[in-house]
Amino acid sequence: MKMNRREALKFGALSVAAAATMATVTGCNEGAKPASASKAGKKVCKHKVVIIGGGFGGLTVAKELKKKDASFDVLVIEKNETFMSCPFSNTYLGKLEGVNLGTLVHDYAQPVEANGYGLLHAEVTAIDRATKQIHTTKGIVEYEILVMSPGIGYDYKGQFPTWDDEKINHISRIAPGALIPGKEHVILERQLVDMEDGNVVITIPAGKFRCPPAPFERATMIASYMKKEGIPGKVIMLNATNSVSKGAAFKETWKDLYPDIVEHIDFATIQDVDSASKTVTYHLKDDMEDKGYKVKTLKYSVLNLIPNNISNPVIEMSGVETTTDSFKKVVMNGCSFQTKTDKDVYAVGDVVSHAVPPSGQTANWTGKQCALEIANRLHKKAFELPVKTSTIKAGNVCYSMVGENPEEAIMVIHDFSFSQEKNMIVSAATVPVSPSGKYRSSATAKATRDWYGGIMRDLFA
Numbered sequence: 001m002k003m004n005r006r007e008a009l010k011f012g013a014l015s016v017a018a019a020a021t022m023a024t025v026t027g028c029n030e031g032a033k034p035a036s037a038s039k040a041g042k043k044v045c046k047h048k049v050v051i052i053g054g055g056f057g058g059l060t061v062a063k064e065l066k067k068k069d070a071s072f073d074v075l076v077i078e079k080n081e082t083f084m085s086c087p088f089s090n091t092y093l094g095k096l097e098g099v100n101l102g103t104l105v106h107d108y109a110q111p112v113e114a115n116g117y118g119l120l121h122a123e124v125t126a127i128d129r130a131t132k133q134i135h136t137t138k139g140i141v142e143y144e145i146l147v148m149s150p151g152i153g154y155d156y157k158g159q160f161p162t163w164d165d166e167k168i169n170h171i172s173r174i175a176p177g178a179l180i181p182g183k184e185h186v187i188l189e190r191q192l193v194d195m196e197d198g199n200v201v202i203t204i205p206a207g208k209f210r211c212p213p214a215p216f217e218r219a220t221m222i223a224s225y226m227k228k229e230g231i232p233g234k235v236i237m238l239n240a241t242n243s244v245s246k247g248a249a250f251k252e253t254w255k256d257l258y259p260d261i262v263e264h265i266d267f268a269t270i271q272d273v274d275s276a277s278k279t280v281t282y283h284l285k286d287d288m289e290d291k292g293y294k295v296k297t298l299k300y301s302v303l304n305l306i307p308n309n310i311s312n313p314v315i316e317m318s319g320v321e322t323t324t325d326s327f328k329k330v331v332m333n334g335c336s337f338q339t340k341t342d343k344d345v346y347a348v349g350d351v352v353s354h355a356v357p358p359s360g361q362t363a364n365w366t367g368k369q370c371a372l373e374i375a376n377r378l379h380k381k382a383f384e385l386p387v388k389t390s391t392i393k394a395g396n397v398c399y400s401m402v403g404e405n406p407e408e409a410i411m412v413i414h415d416f417s418f419s420q421e422k423n424m425i426v427s428a429a430t431v432p433v434s435p436s437g438k439y440r441s442s443a444t445a446k447a448t449r450d451w452y453g454g455i456m457r458d459l460f461a
């Protein structure tokens, strides 16, 4: 029996998902030094540098340290057994030609073998900075220097105070945020492939969140998929604010390519989700009634409820000082990647409070800076931050794919500088227009694919 294109999509993604679960696991013994037994009687190992999080930031720090000195004793603790990339994942949801789950999934054994650091697959459950011990689901790990790159968490409780744990678990399963690497993207992709018609509703949170262009790229890629497959319906964004990252470029694309598919609604605050009737209720900022906001109801076929973001719980476990906003980023020691609270604890990636965008590219850059600081410290060499003197051109280039046939993308460029005045690293953004006069171009689409291939090689080779 011949499969049609959409049936083939369903089968293809499942077989790649099965293959992805076969990745290799490594342990807490490479370079491990035995230490005293823990109270729980579990094995304890000790390492000079322990990195929490095998994502964009953590893998970079580990590799860079080993590159600087192969004798450095470095262990990464990562809870997931396979690496899954968030960057480029919207092209997987949009079914861009040549992209499948295998494009996003990588085997952790590869960088461990190539670079010689240790990797423990375990979940961190507590951190005791007084004894320099990290409690994990596989025992206690001791450190001399700790680097935290655990990424983000979701703040369902803060955003929906009336939801109990059961409702939060249910909604996070049926309407995953898909900003955290792992199964969320796969669940969302399955729902999109199974959808015959109707609205895809994407909610965009208030406050700071991971990769600010990501929800808008996702809406655009899903619209591209619906257009290509002739699926009747709309992609409706309920944005808690009126802020749209790369706004002019996305809005131009929506108007030119998806005028009947994409709808963006400003200042829409989500009130509730009813999964039985597949409806989401929300109110608009100025839409008041005497007894409260006027509630609007929207029916969905697929819901991508992106909750408010917060630093991953690992940061709270460490007890280091965090910013007072709802995200709770780690307060840094000036322009350094050392935390302000503890000279033996460093942070990189999305959790740092430097005024730089929370992206994979930035996590890679911050990881390299952090490794430089730690390597100098371990070699007992004086190290001065390039405060005042240094502007890093294109410290972050973040691409968003926006169309297929022709394949086109847009981008934002951030220059970073070490600001003595602000006592932190800061950035300035530009969204360039292509020579055609439009923001999007095929050349930027090619650069997007090249960037993704390059950063994967940087992390995994």
Ligand SMILES: Cc1cc2nc3c(=O)[nH]c(=O)nc-3n(C[C@H](O)[C@H](O)[C@H](O)COP(=O)(O)OP(=O)(O)OC[C@H]3O[C@@H](n4cnc5c(N)ncnc54)[C@H](O)[C@@H]3O)c2cc1C
Binding pocket: 052, 053, 054, 055, 056, 057, 058, 077, 078, 079, 080, 086, 087, 088, 089, 090, 122, 123, 124, 125, 149, 150, 151, 152, 178, 179, 180, 181, 210, 211, 214, 312, 314, 348, 349, 350, 351, 358, 359, 360, 361, 362, 363, 397, 398, 399, 400
């Ligand atoms: C849809 C989407 C598209 C994106 N597109 C781009 C893009 O085009 N370009 C770009 O530069 N960036 C992009 N990003 C942003 C990028 O993914 C993040 O900014 C980047 O991953 C941050 O790196 P990190 O190291 O801080 O966190 P992560 O890469 O998320 O790594 C954190 C790691 O810590 C692990 N961890 C968490 N808690 C524990 C625990 N308790 N115990 C053990 N391990 C733990 C996690 O499993 C994870 O592997 C995108 C993000 C999304 C969601």
